[in-house]
Amino acid sequence: MELSITRAGELKPHPADSELSFGTIFTDHMFNMDYDPEKGWHDPRIEPYGPFILSPACMVLHYGQAIFEGLKAFRTADGRIQLFRPRKNLARLNESARRLCIPEIDEEFALQCLKQLVSIDRDWVPSARGTSLYIRPFIIATDPYIGLRSSHTYRFSIILSPVGAYYPEGFDPVKIWITDKYVRAVRGGVGHVKTAGNYAASLYATEEAHKEGYTQVLWLDGVELKYVEEVGSMNIFFVMDGELVTPMLNGSILPGITRDSVIHLARSWGVTVTERRIGIEEVFESHRNGKLSEVFGAGTAAVISPVGTIKFKDREITIGDGSAGPVSRRLFNALTDIQYGKDRGPDGWIEPVA
Numbered sequence: 001m002e003l004s005i006t007r008a009g010e011l012k013p014h015p016a017d018s019e020l021s022f023g024t025i026f027t028d029h030m031f032n033m034d035y036d037p038e039k040g041w042h043d044p045r046i047e048p049y050g051p052f053i054l055s056p057a058c059m060v061l062h063y064g065q066a067i068f069e070g071l072k073a074f075r076t077a078d079g080r081i082q083l084f085r086p087r088k089n090l091a092r093l094n095e096s097a098r099r100l101c102i103p104e105i106d107e108e109f110a111l112q113c114l115k116q117l118v119s120i121d122r123d124w125v126p127s128a129r130g131t132s133l134y135i136r137p138f139i140i141a142t143d144p145y146i147g148l149r150s151s152h153t154y155r156f157s158i159i160l161s162p163v164g165a166y167y168p169e170g171f172d173p174v175k176i177w178i179t180d181k182y183v184r185a186v187r188g189g190v191g192h193v194k195t196a197g198n199y200a201a202s203l204y205a206t207e208e209a210h211k212e213g214y215t216q217v218l219w220l221d222g223v224e225l226k227y228v229e230e231v232g233s234m235n236i237f238f239v240m241d242g243e244l245v246t247p248m249l250n251g252s253i254l255p256g257i258t259r260d261s262v263i264h265l266a267r268s269w270g271v272t273v274t275e276r277r278i279g280i281e282e283v284f285e286s287h288r289n290g291k292l293s294e295v296f297g298a299g300t301a302a303v304i305s306p307v308g309t310i311k312f313k314d315r316e317i318t319i320g321d322g323s324a325g326p327v328s329r330r331l332f333n334a335l336t337d338i339q340y341g342k343d344r345g346p347d348g349w350i351e352p353v354a
């Protein structure tokens, strides 16, 4: 397949690095490619960023057949641009595609298109530490059809957004709220893939958390409401008794690439990492016994997000002295040093953009 490129006639002004927030500004170009049963995936093209024209009957609008990914391009101190483990994101996009009955894409071809897009909009990659170019690949069902079946046609797009820190608090610990009323995902469901409906389903509890003064919801398992799953759009880690513990992937937890990277780095430092079921009562118990020294979230947007406070029913605990602990800091520094090109990192983690 030949990637066609149409350059934008007029380029938008760039915001200053210091003014970047998250996900509000988009670059000059986007990638689009379409699918139909006769041609398969076809017409891959980079073109000026702009709106879609869709039928009001477009299936994604009614039945939510939509999947997405999130990754970042970073600018190194000497001005190069690099991606962090992008093949993992494209492999996961295909996992999501299979679960949502969406035709798979050619991962290697998609990576070449993605790199070409970032390269064309390279001036949009900010350089201040903590800033990056967020990359959002997504696929939507486009049949104009009312009636439940999987769509026959799809659009795969990639858009780019220069971003600052995900949380306005920066690396300061967040307050999380546990709900025992709402669940995010269930065994056999779609919690392990990045599909739009998961996030729509999480909004109500998240708004309740905000009203109570908390930043994020910590989800418990959807069956017994006893075991910790994940927090917001991050995987969760506990430092208990000097070991790093995280919920095992059980089919309802999103297999985060940051999660995988944290596990890999911690093990390479000789830290014991255990993936297992973690009861919420165990978390409170180990806090009571003084064994719980750190809690943090891990995800592309925030990288590492220390948790300062956990609230469950009428109990609230403060983790450590309420500030970011040494393991969170070490992981954050190690990951961002790799992402910003200060360290090489394990083989295959960094993909340069020409």
Ligand SMILES: *Cc1c(COP(=O)(O)O)cnc(C)c1O
Residues within 6 Å of the ligand: 070, 194, 230, 232, 233, 234, 235, 254, 255, 256, 257, 258, 259, 298, 299, 300, 301
């Ligand atoms: C994307 C996401 C994560 C984190 O995955 P990364 O690959 O590390 O960005 C965790 N949980 C949910 C629900 C997510 O959507």
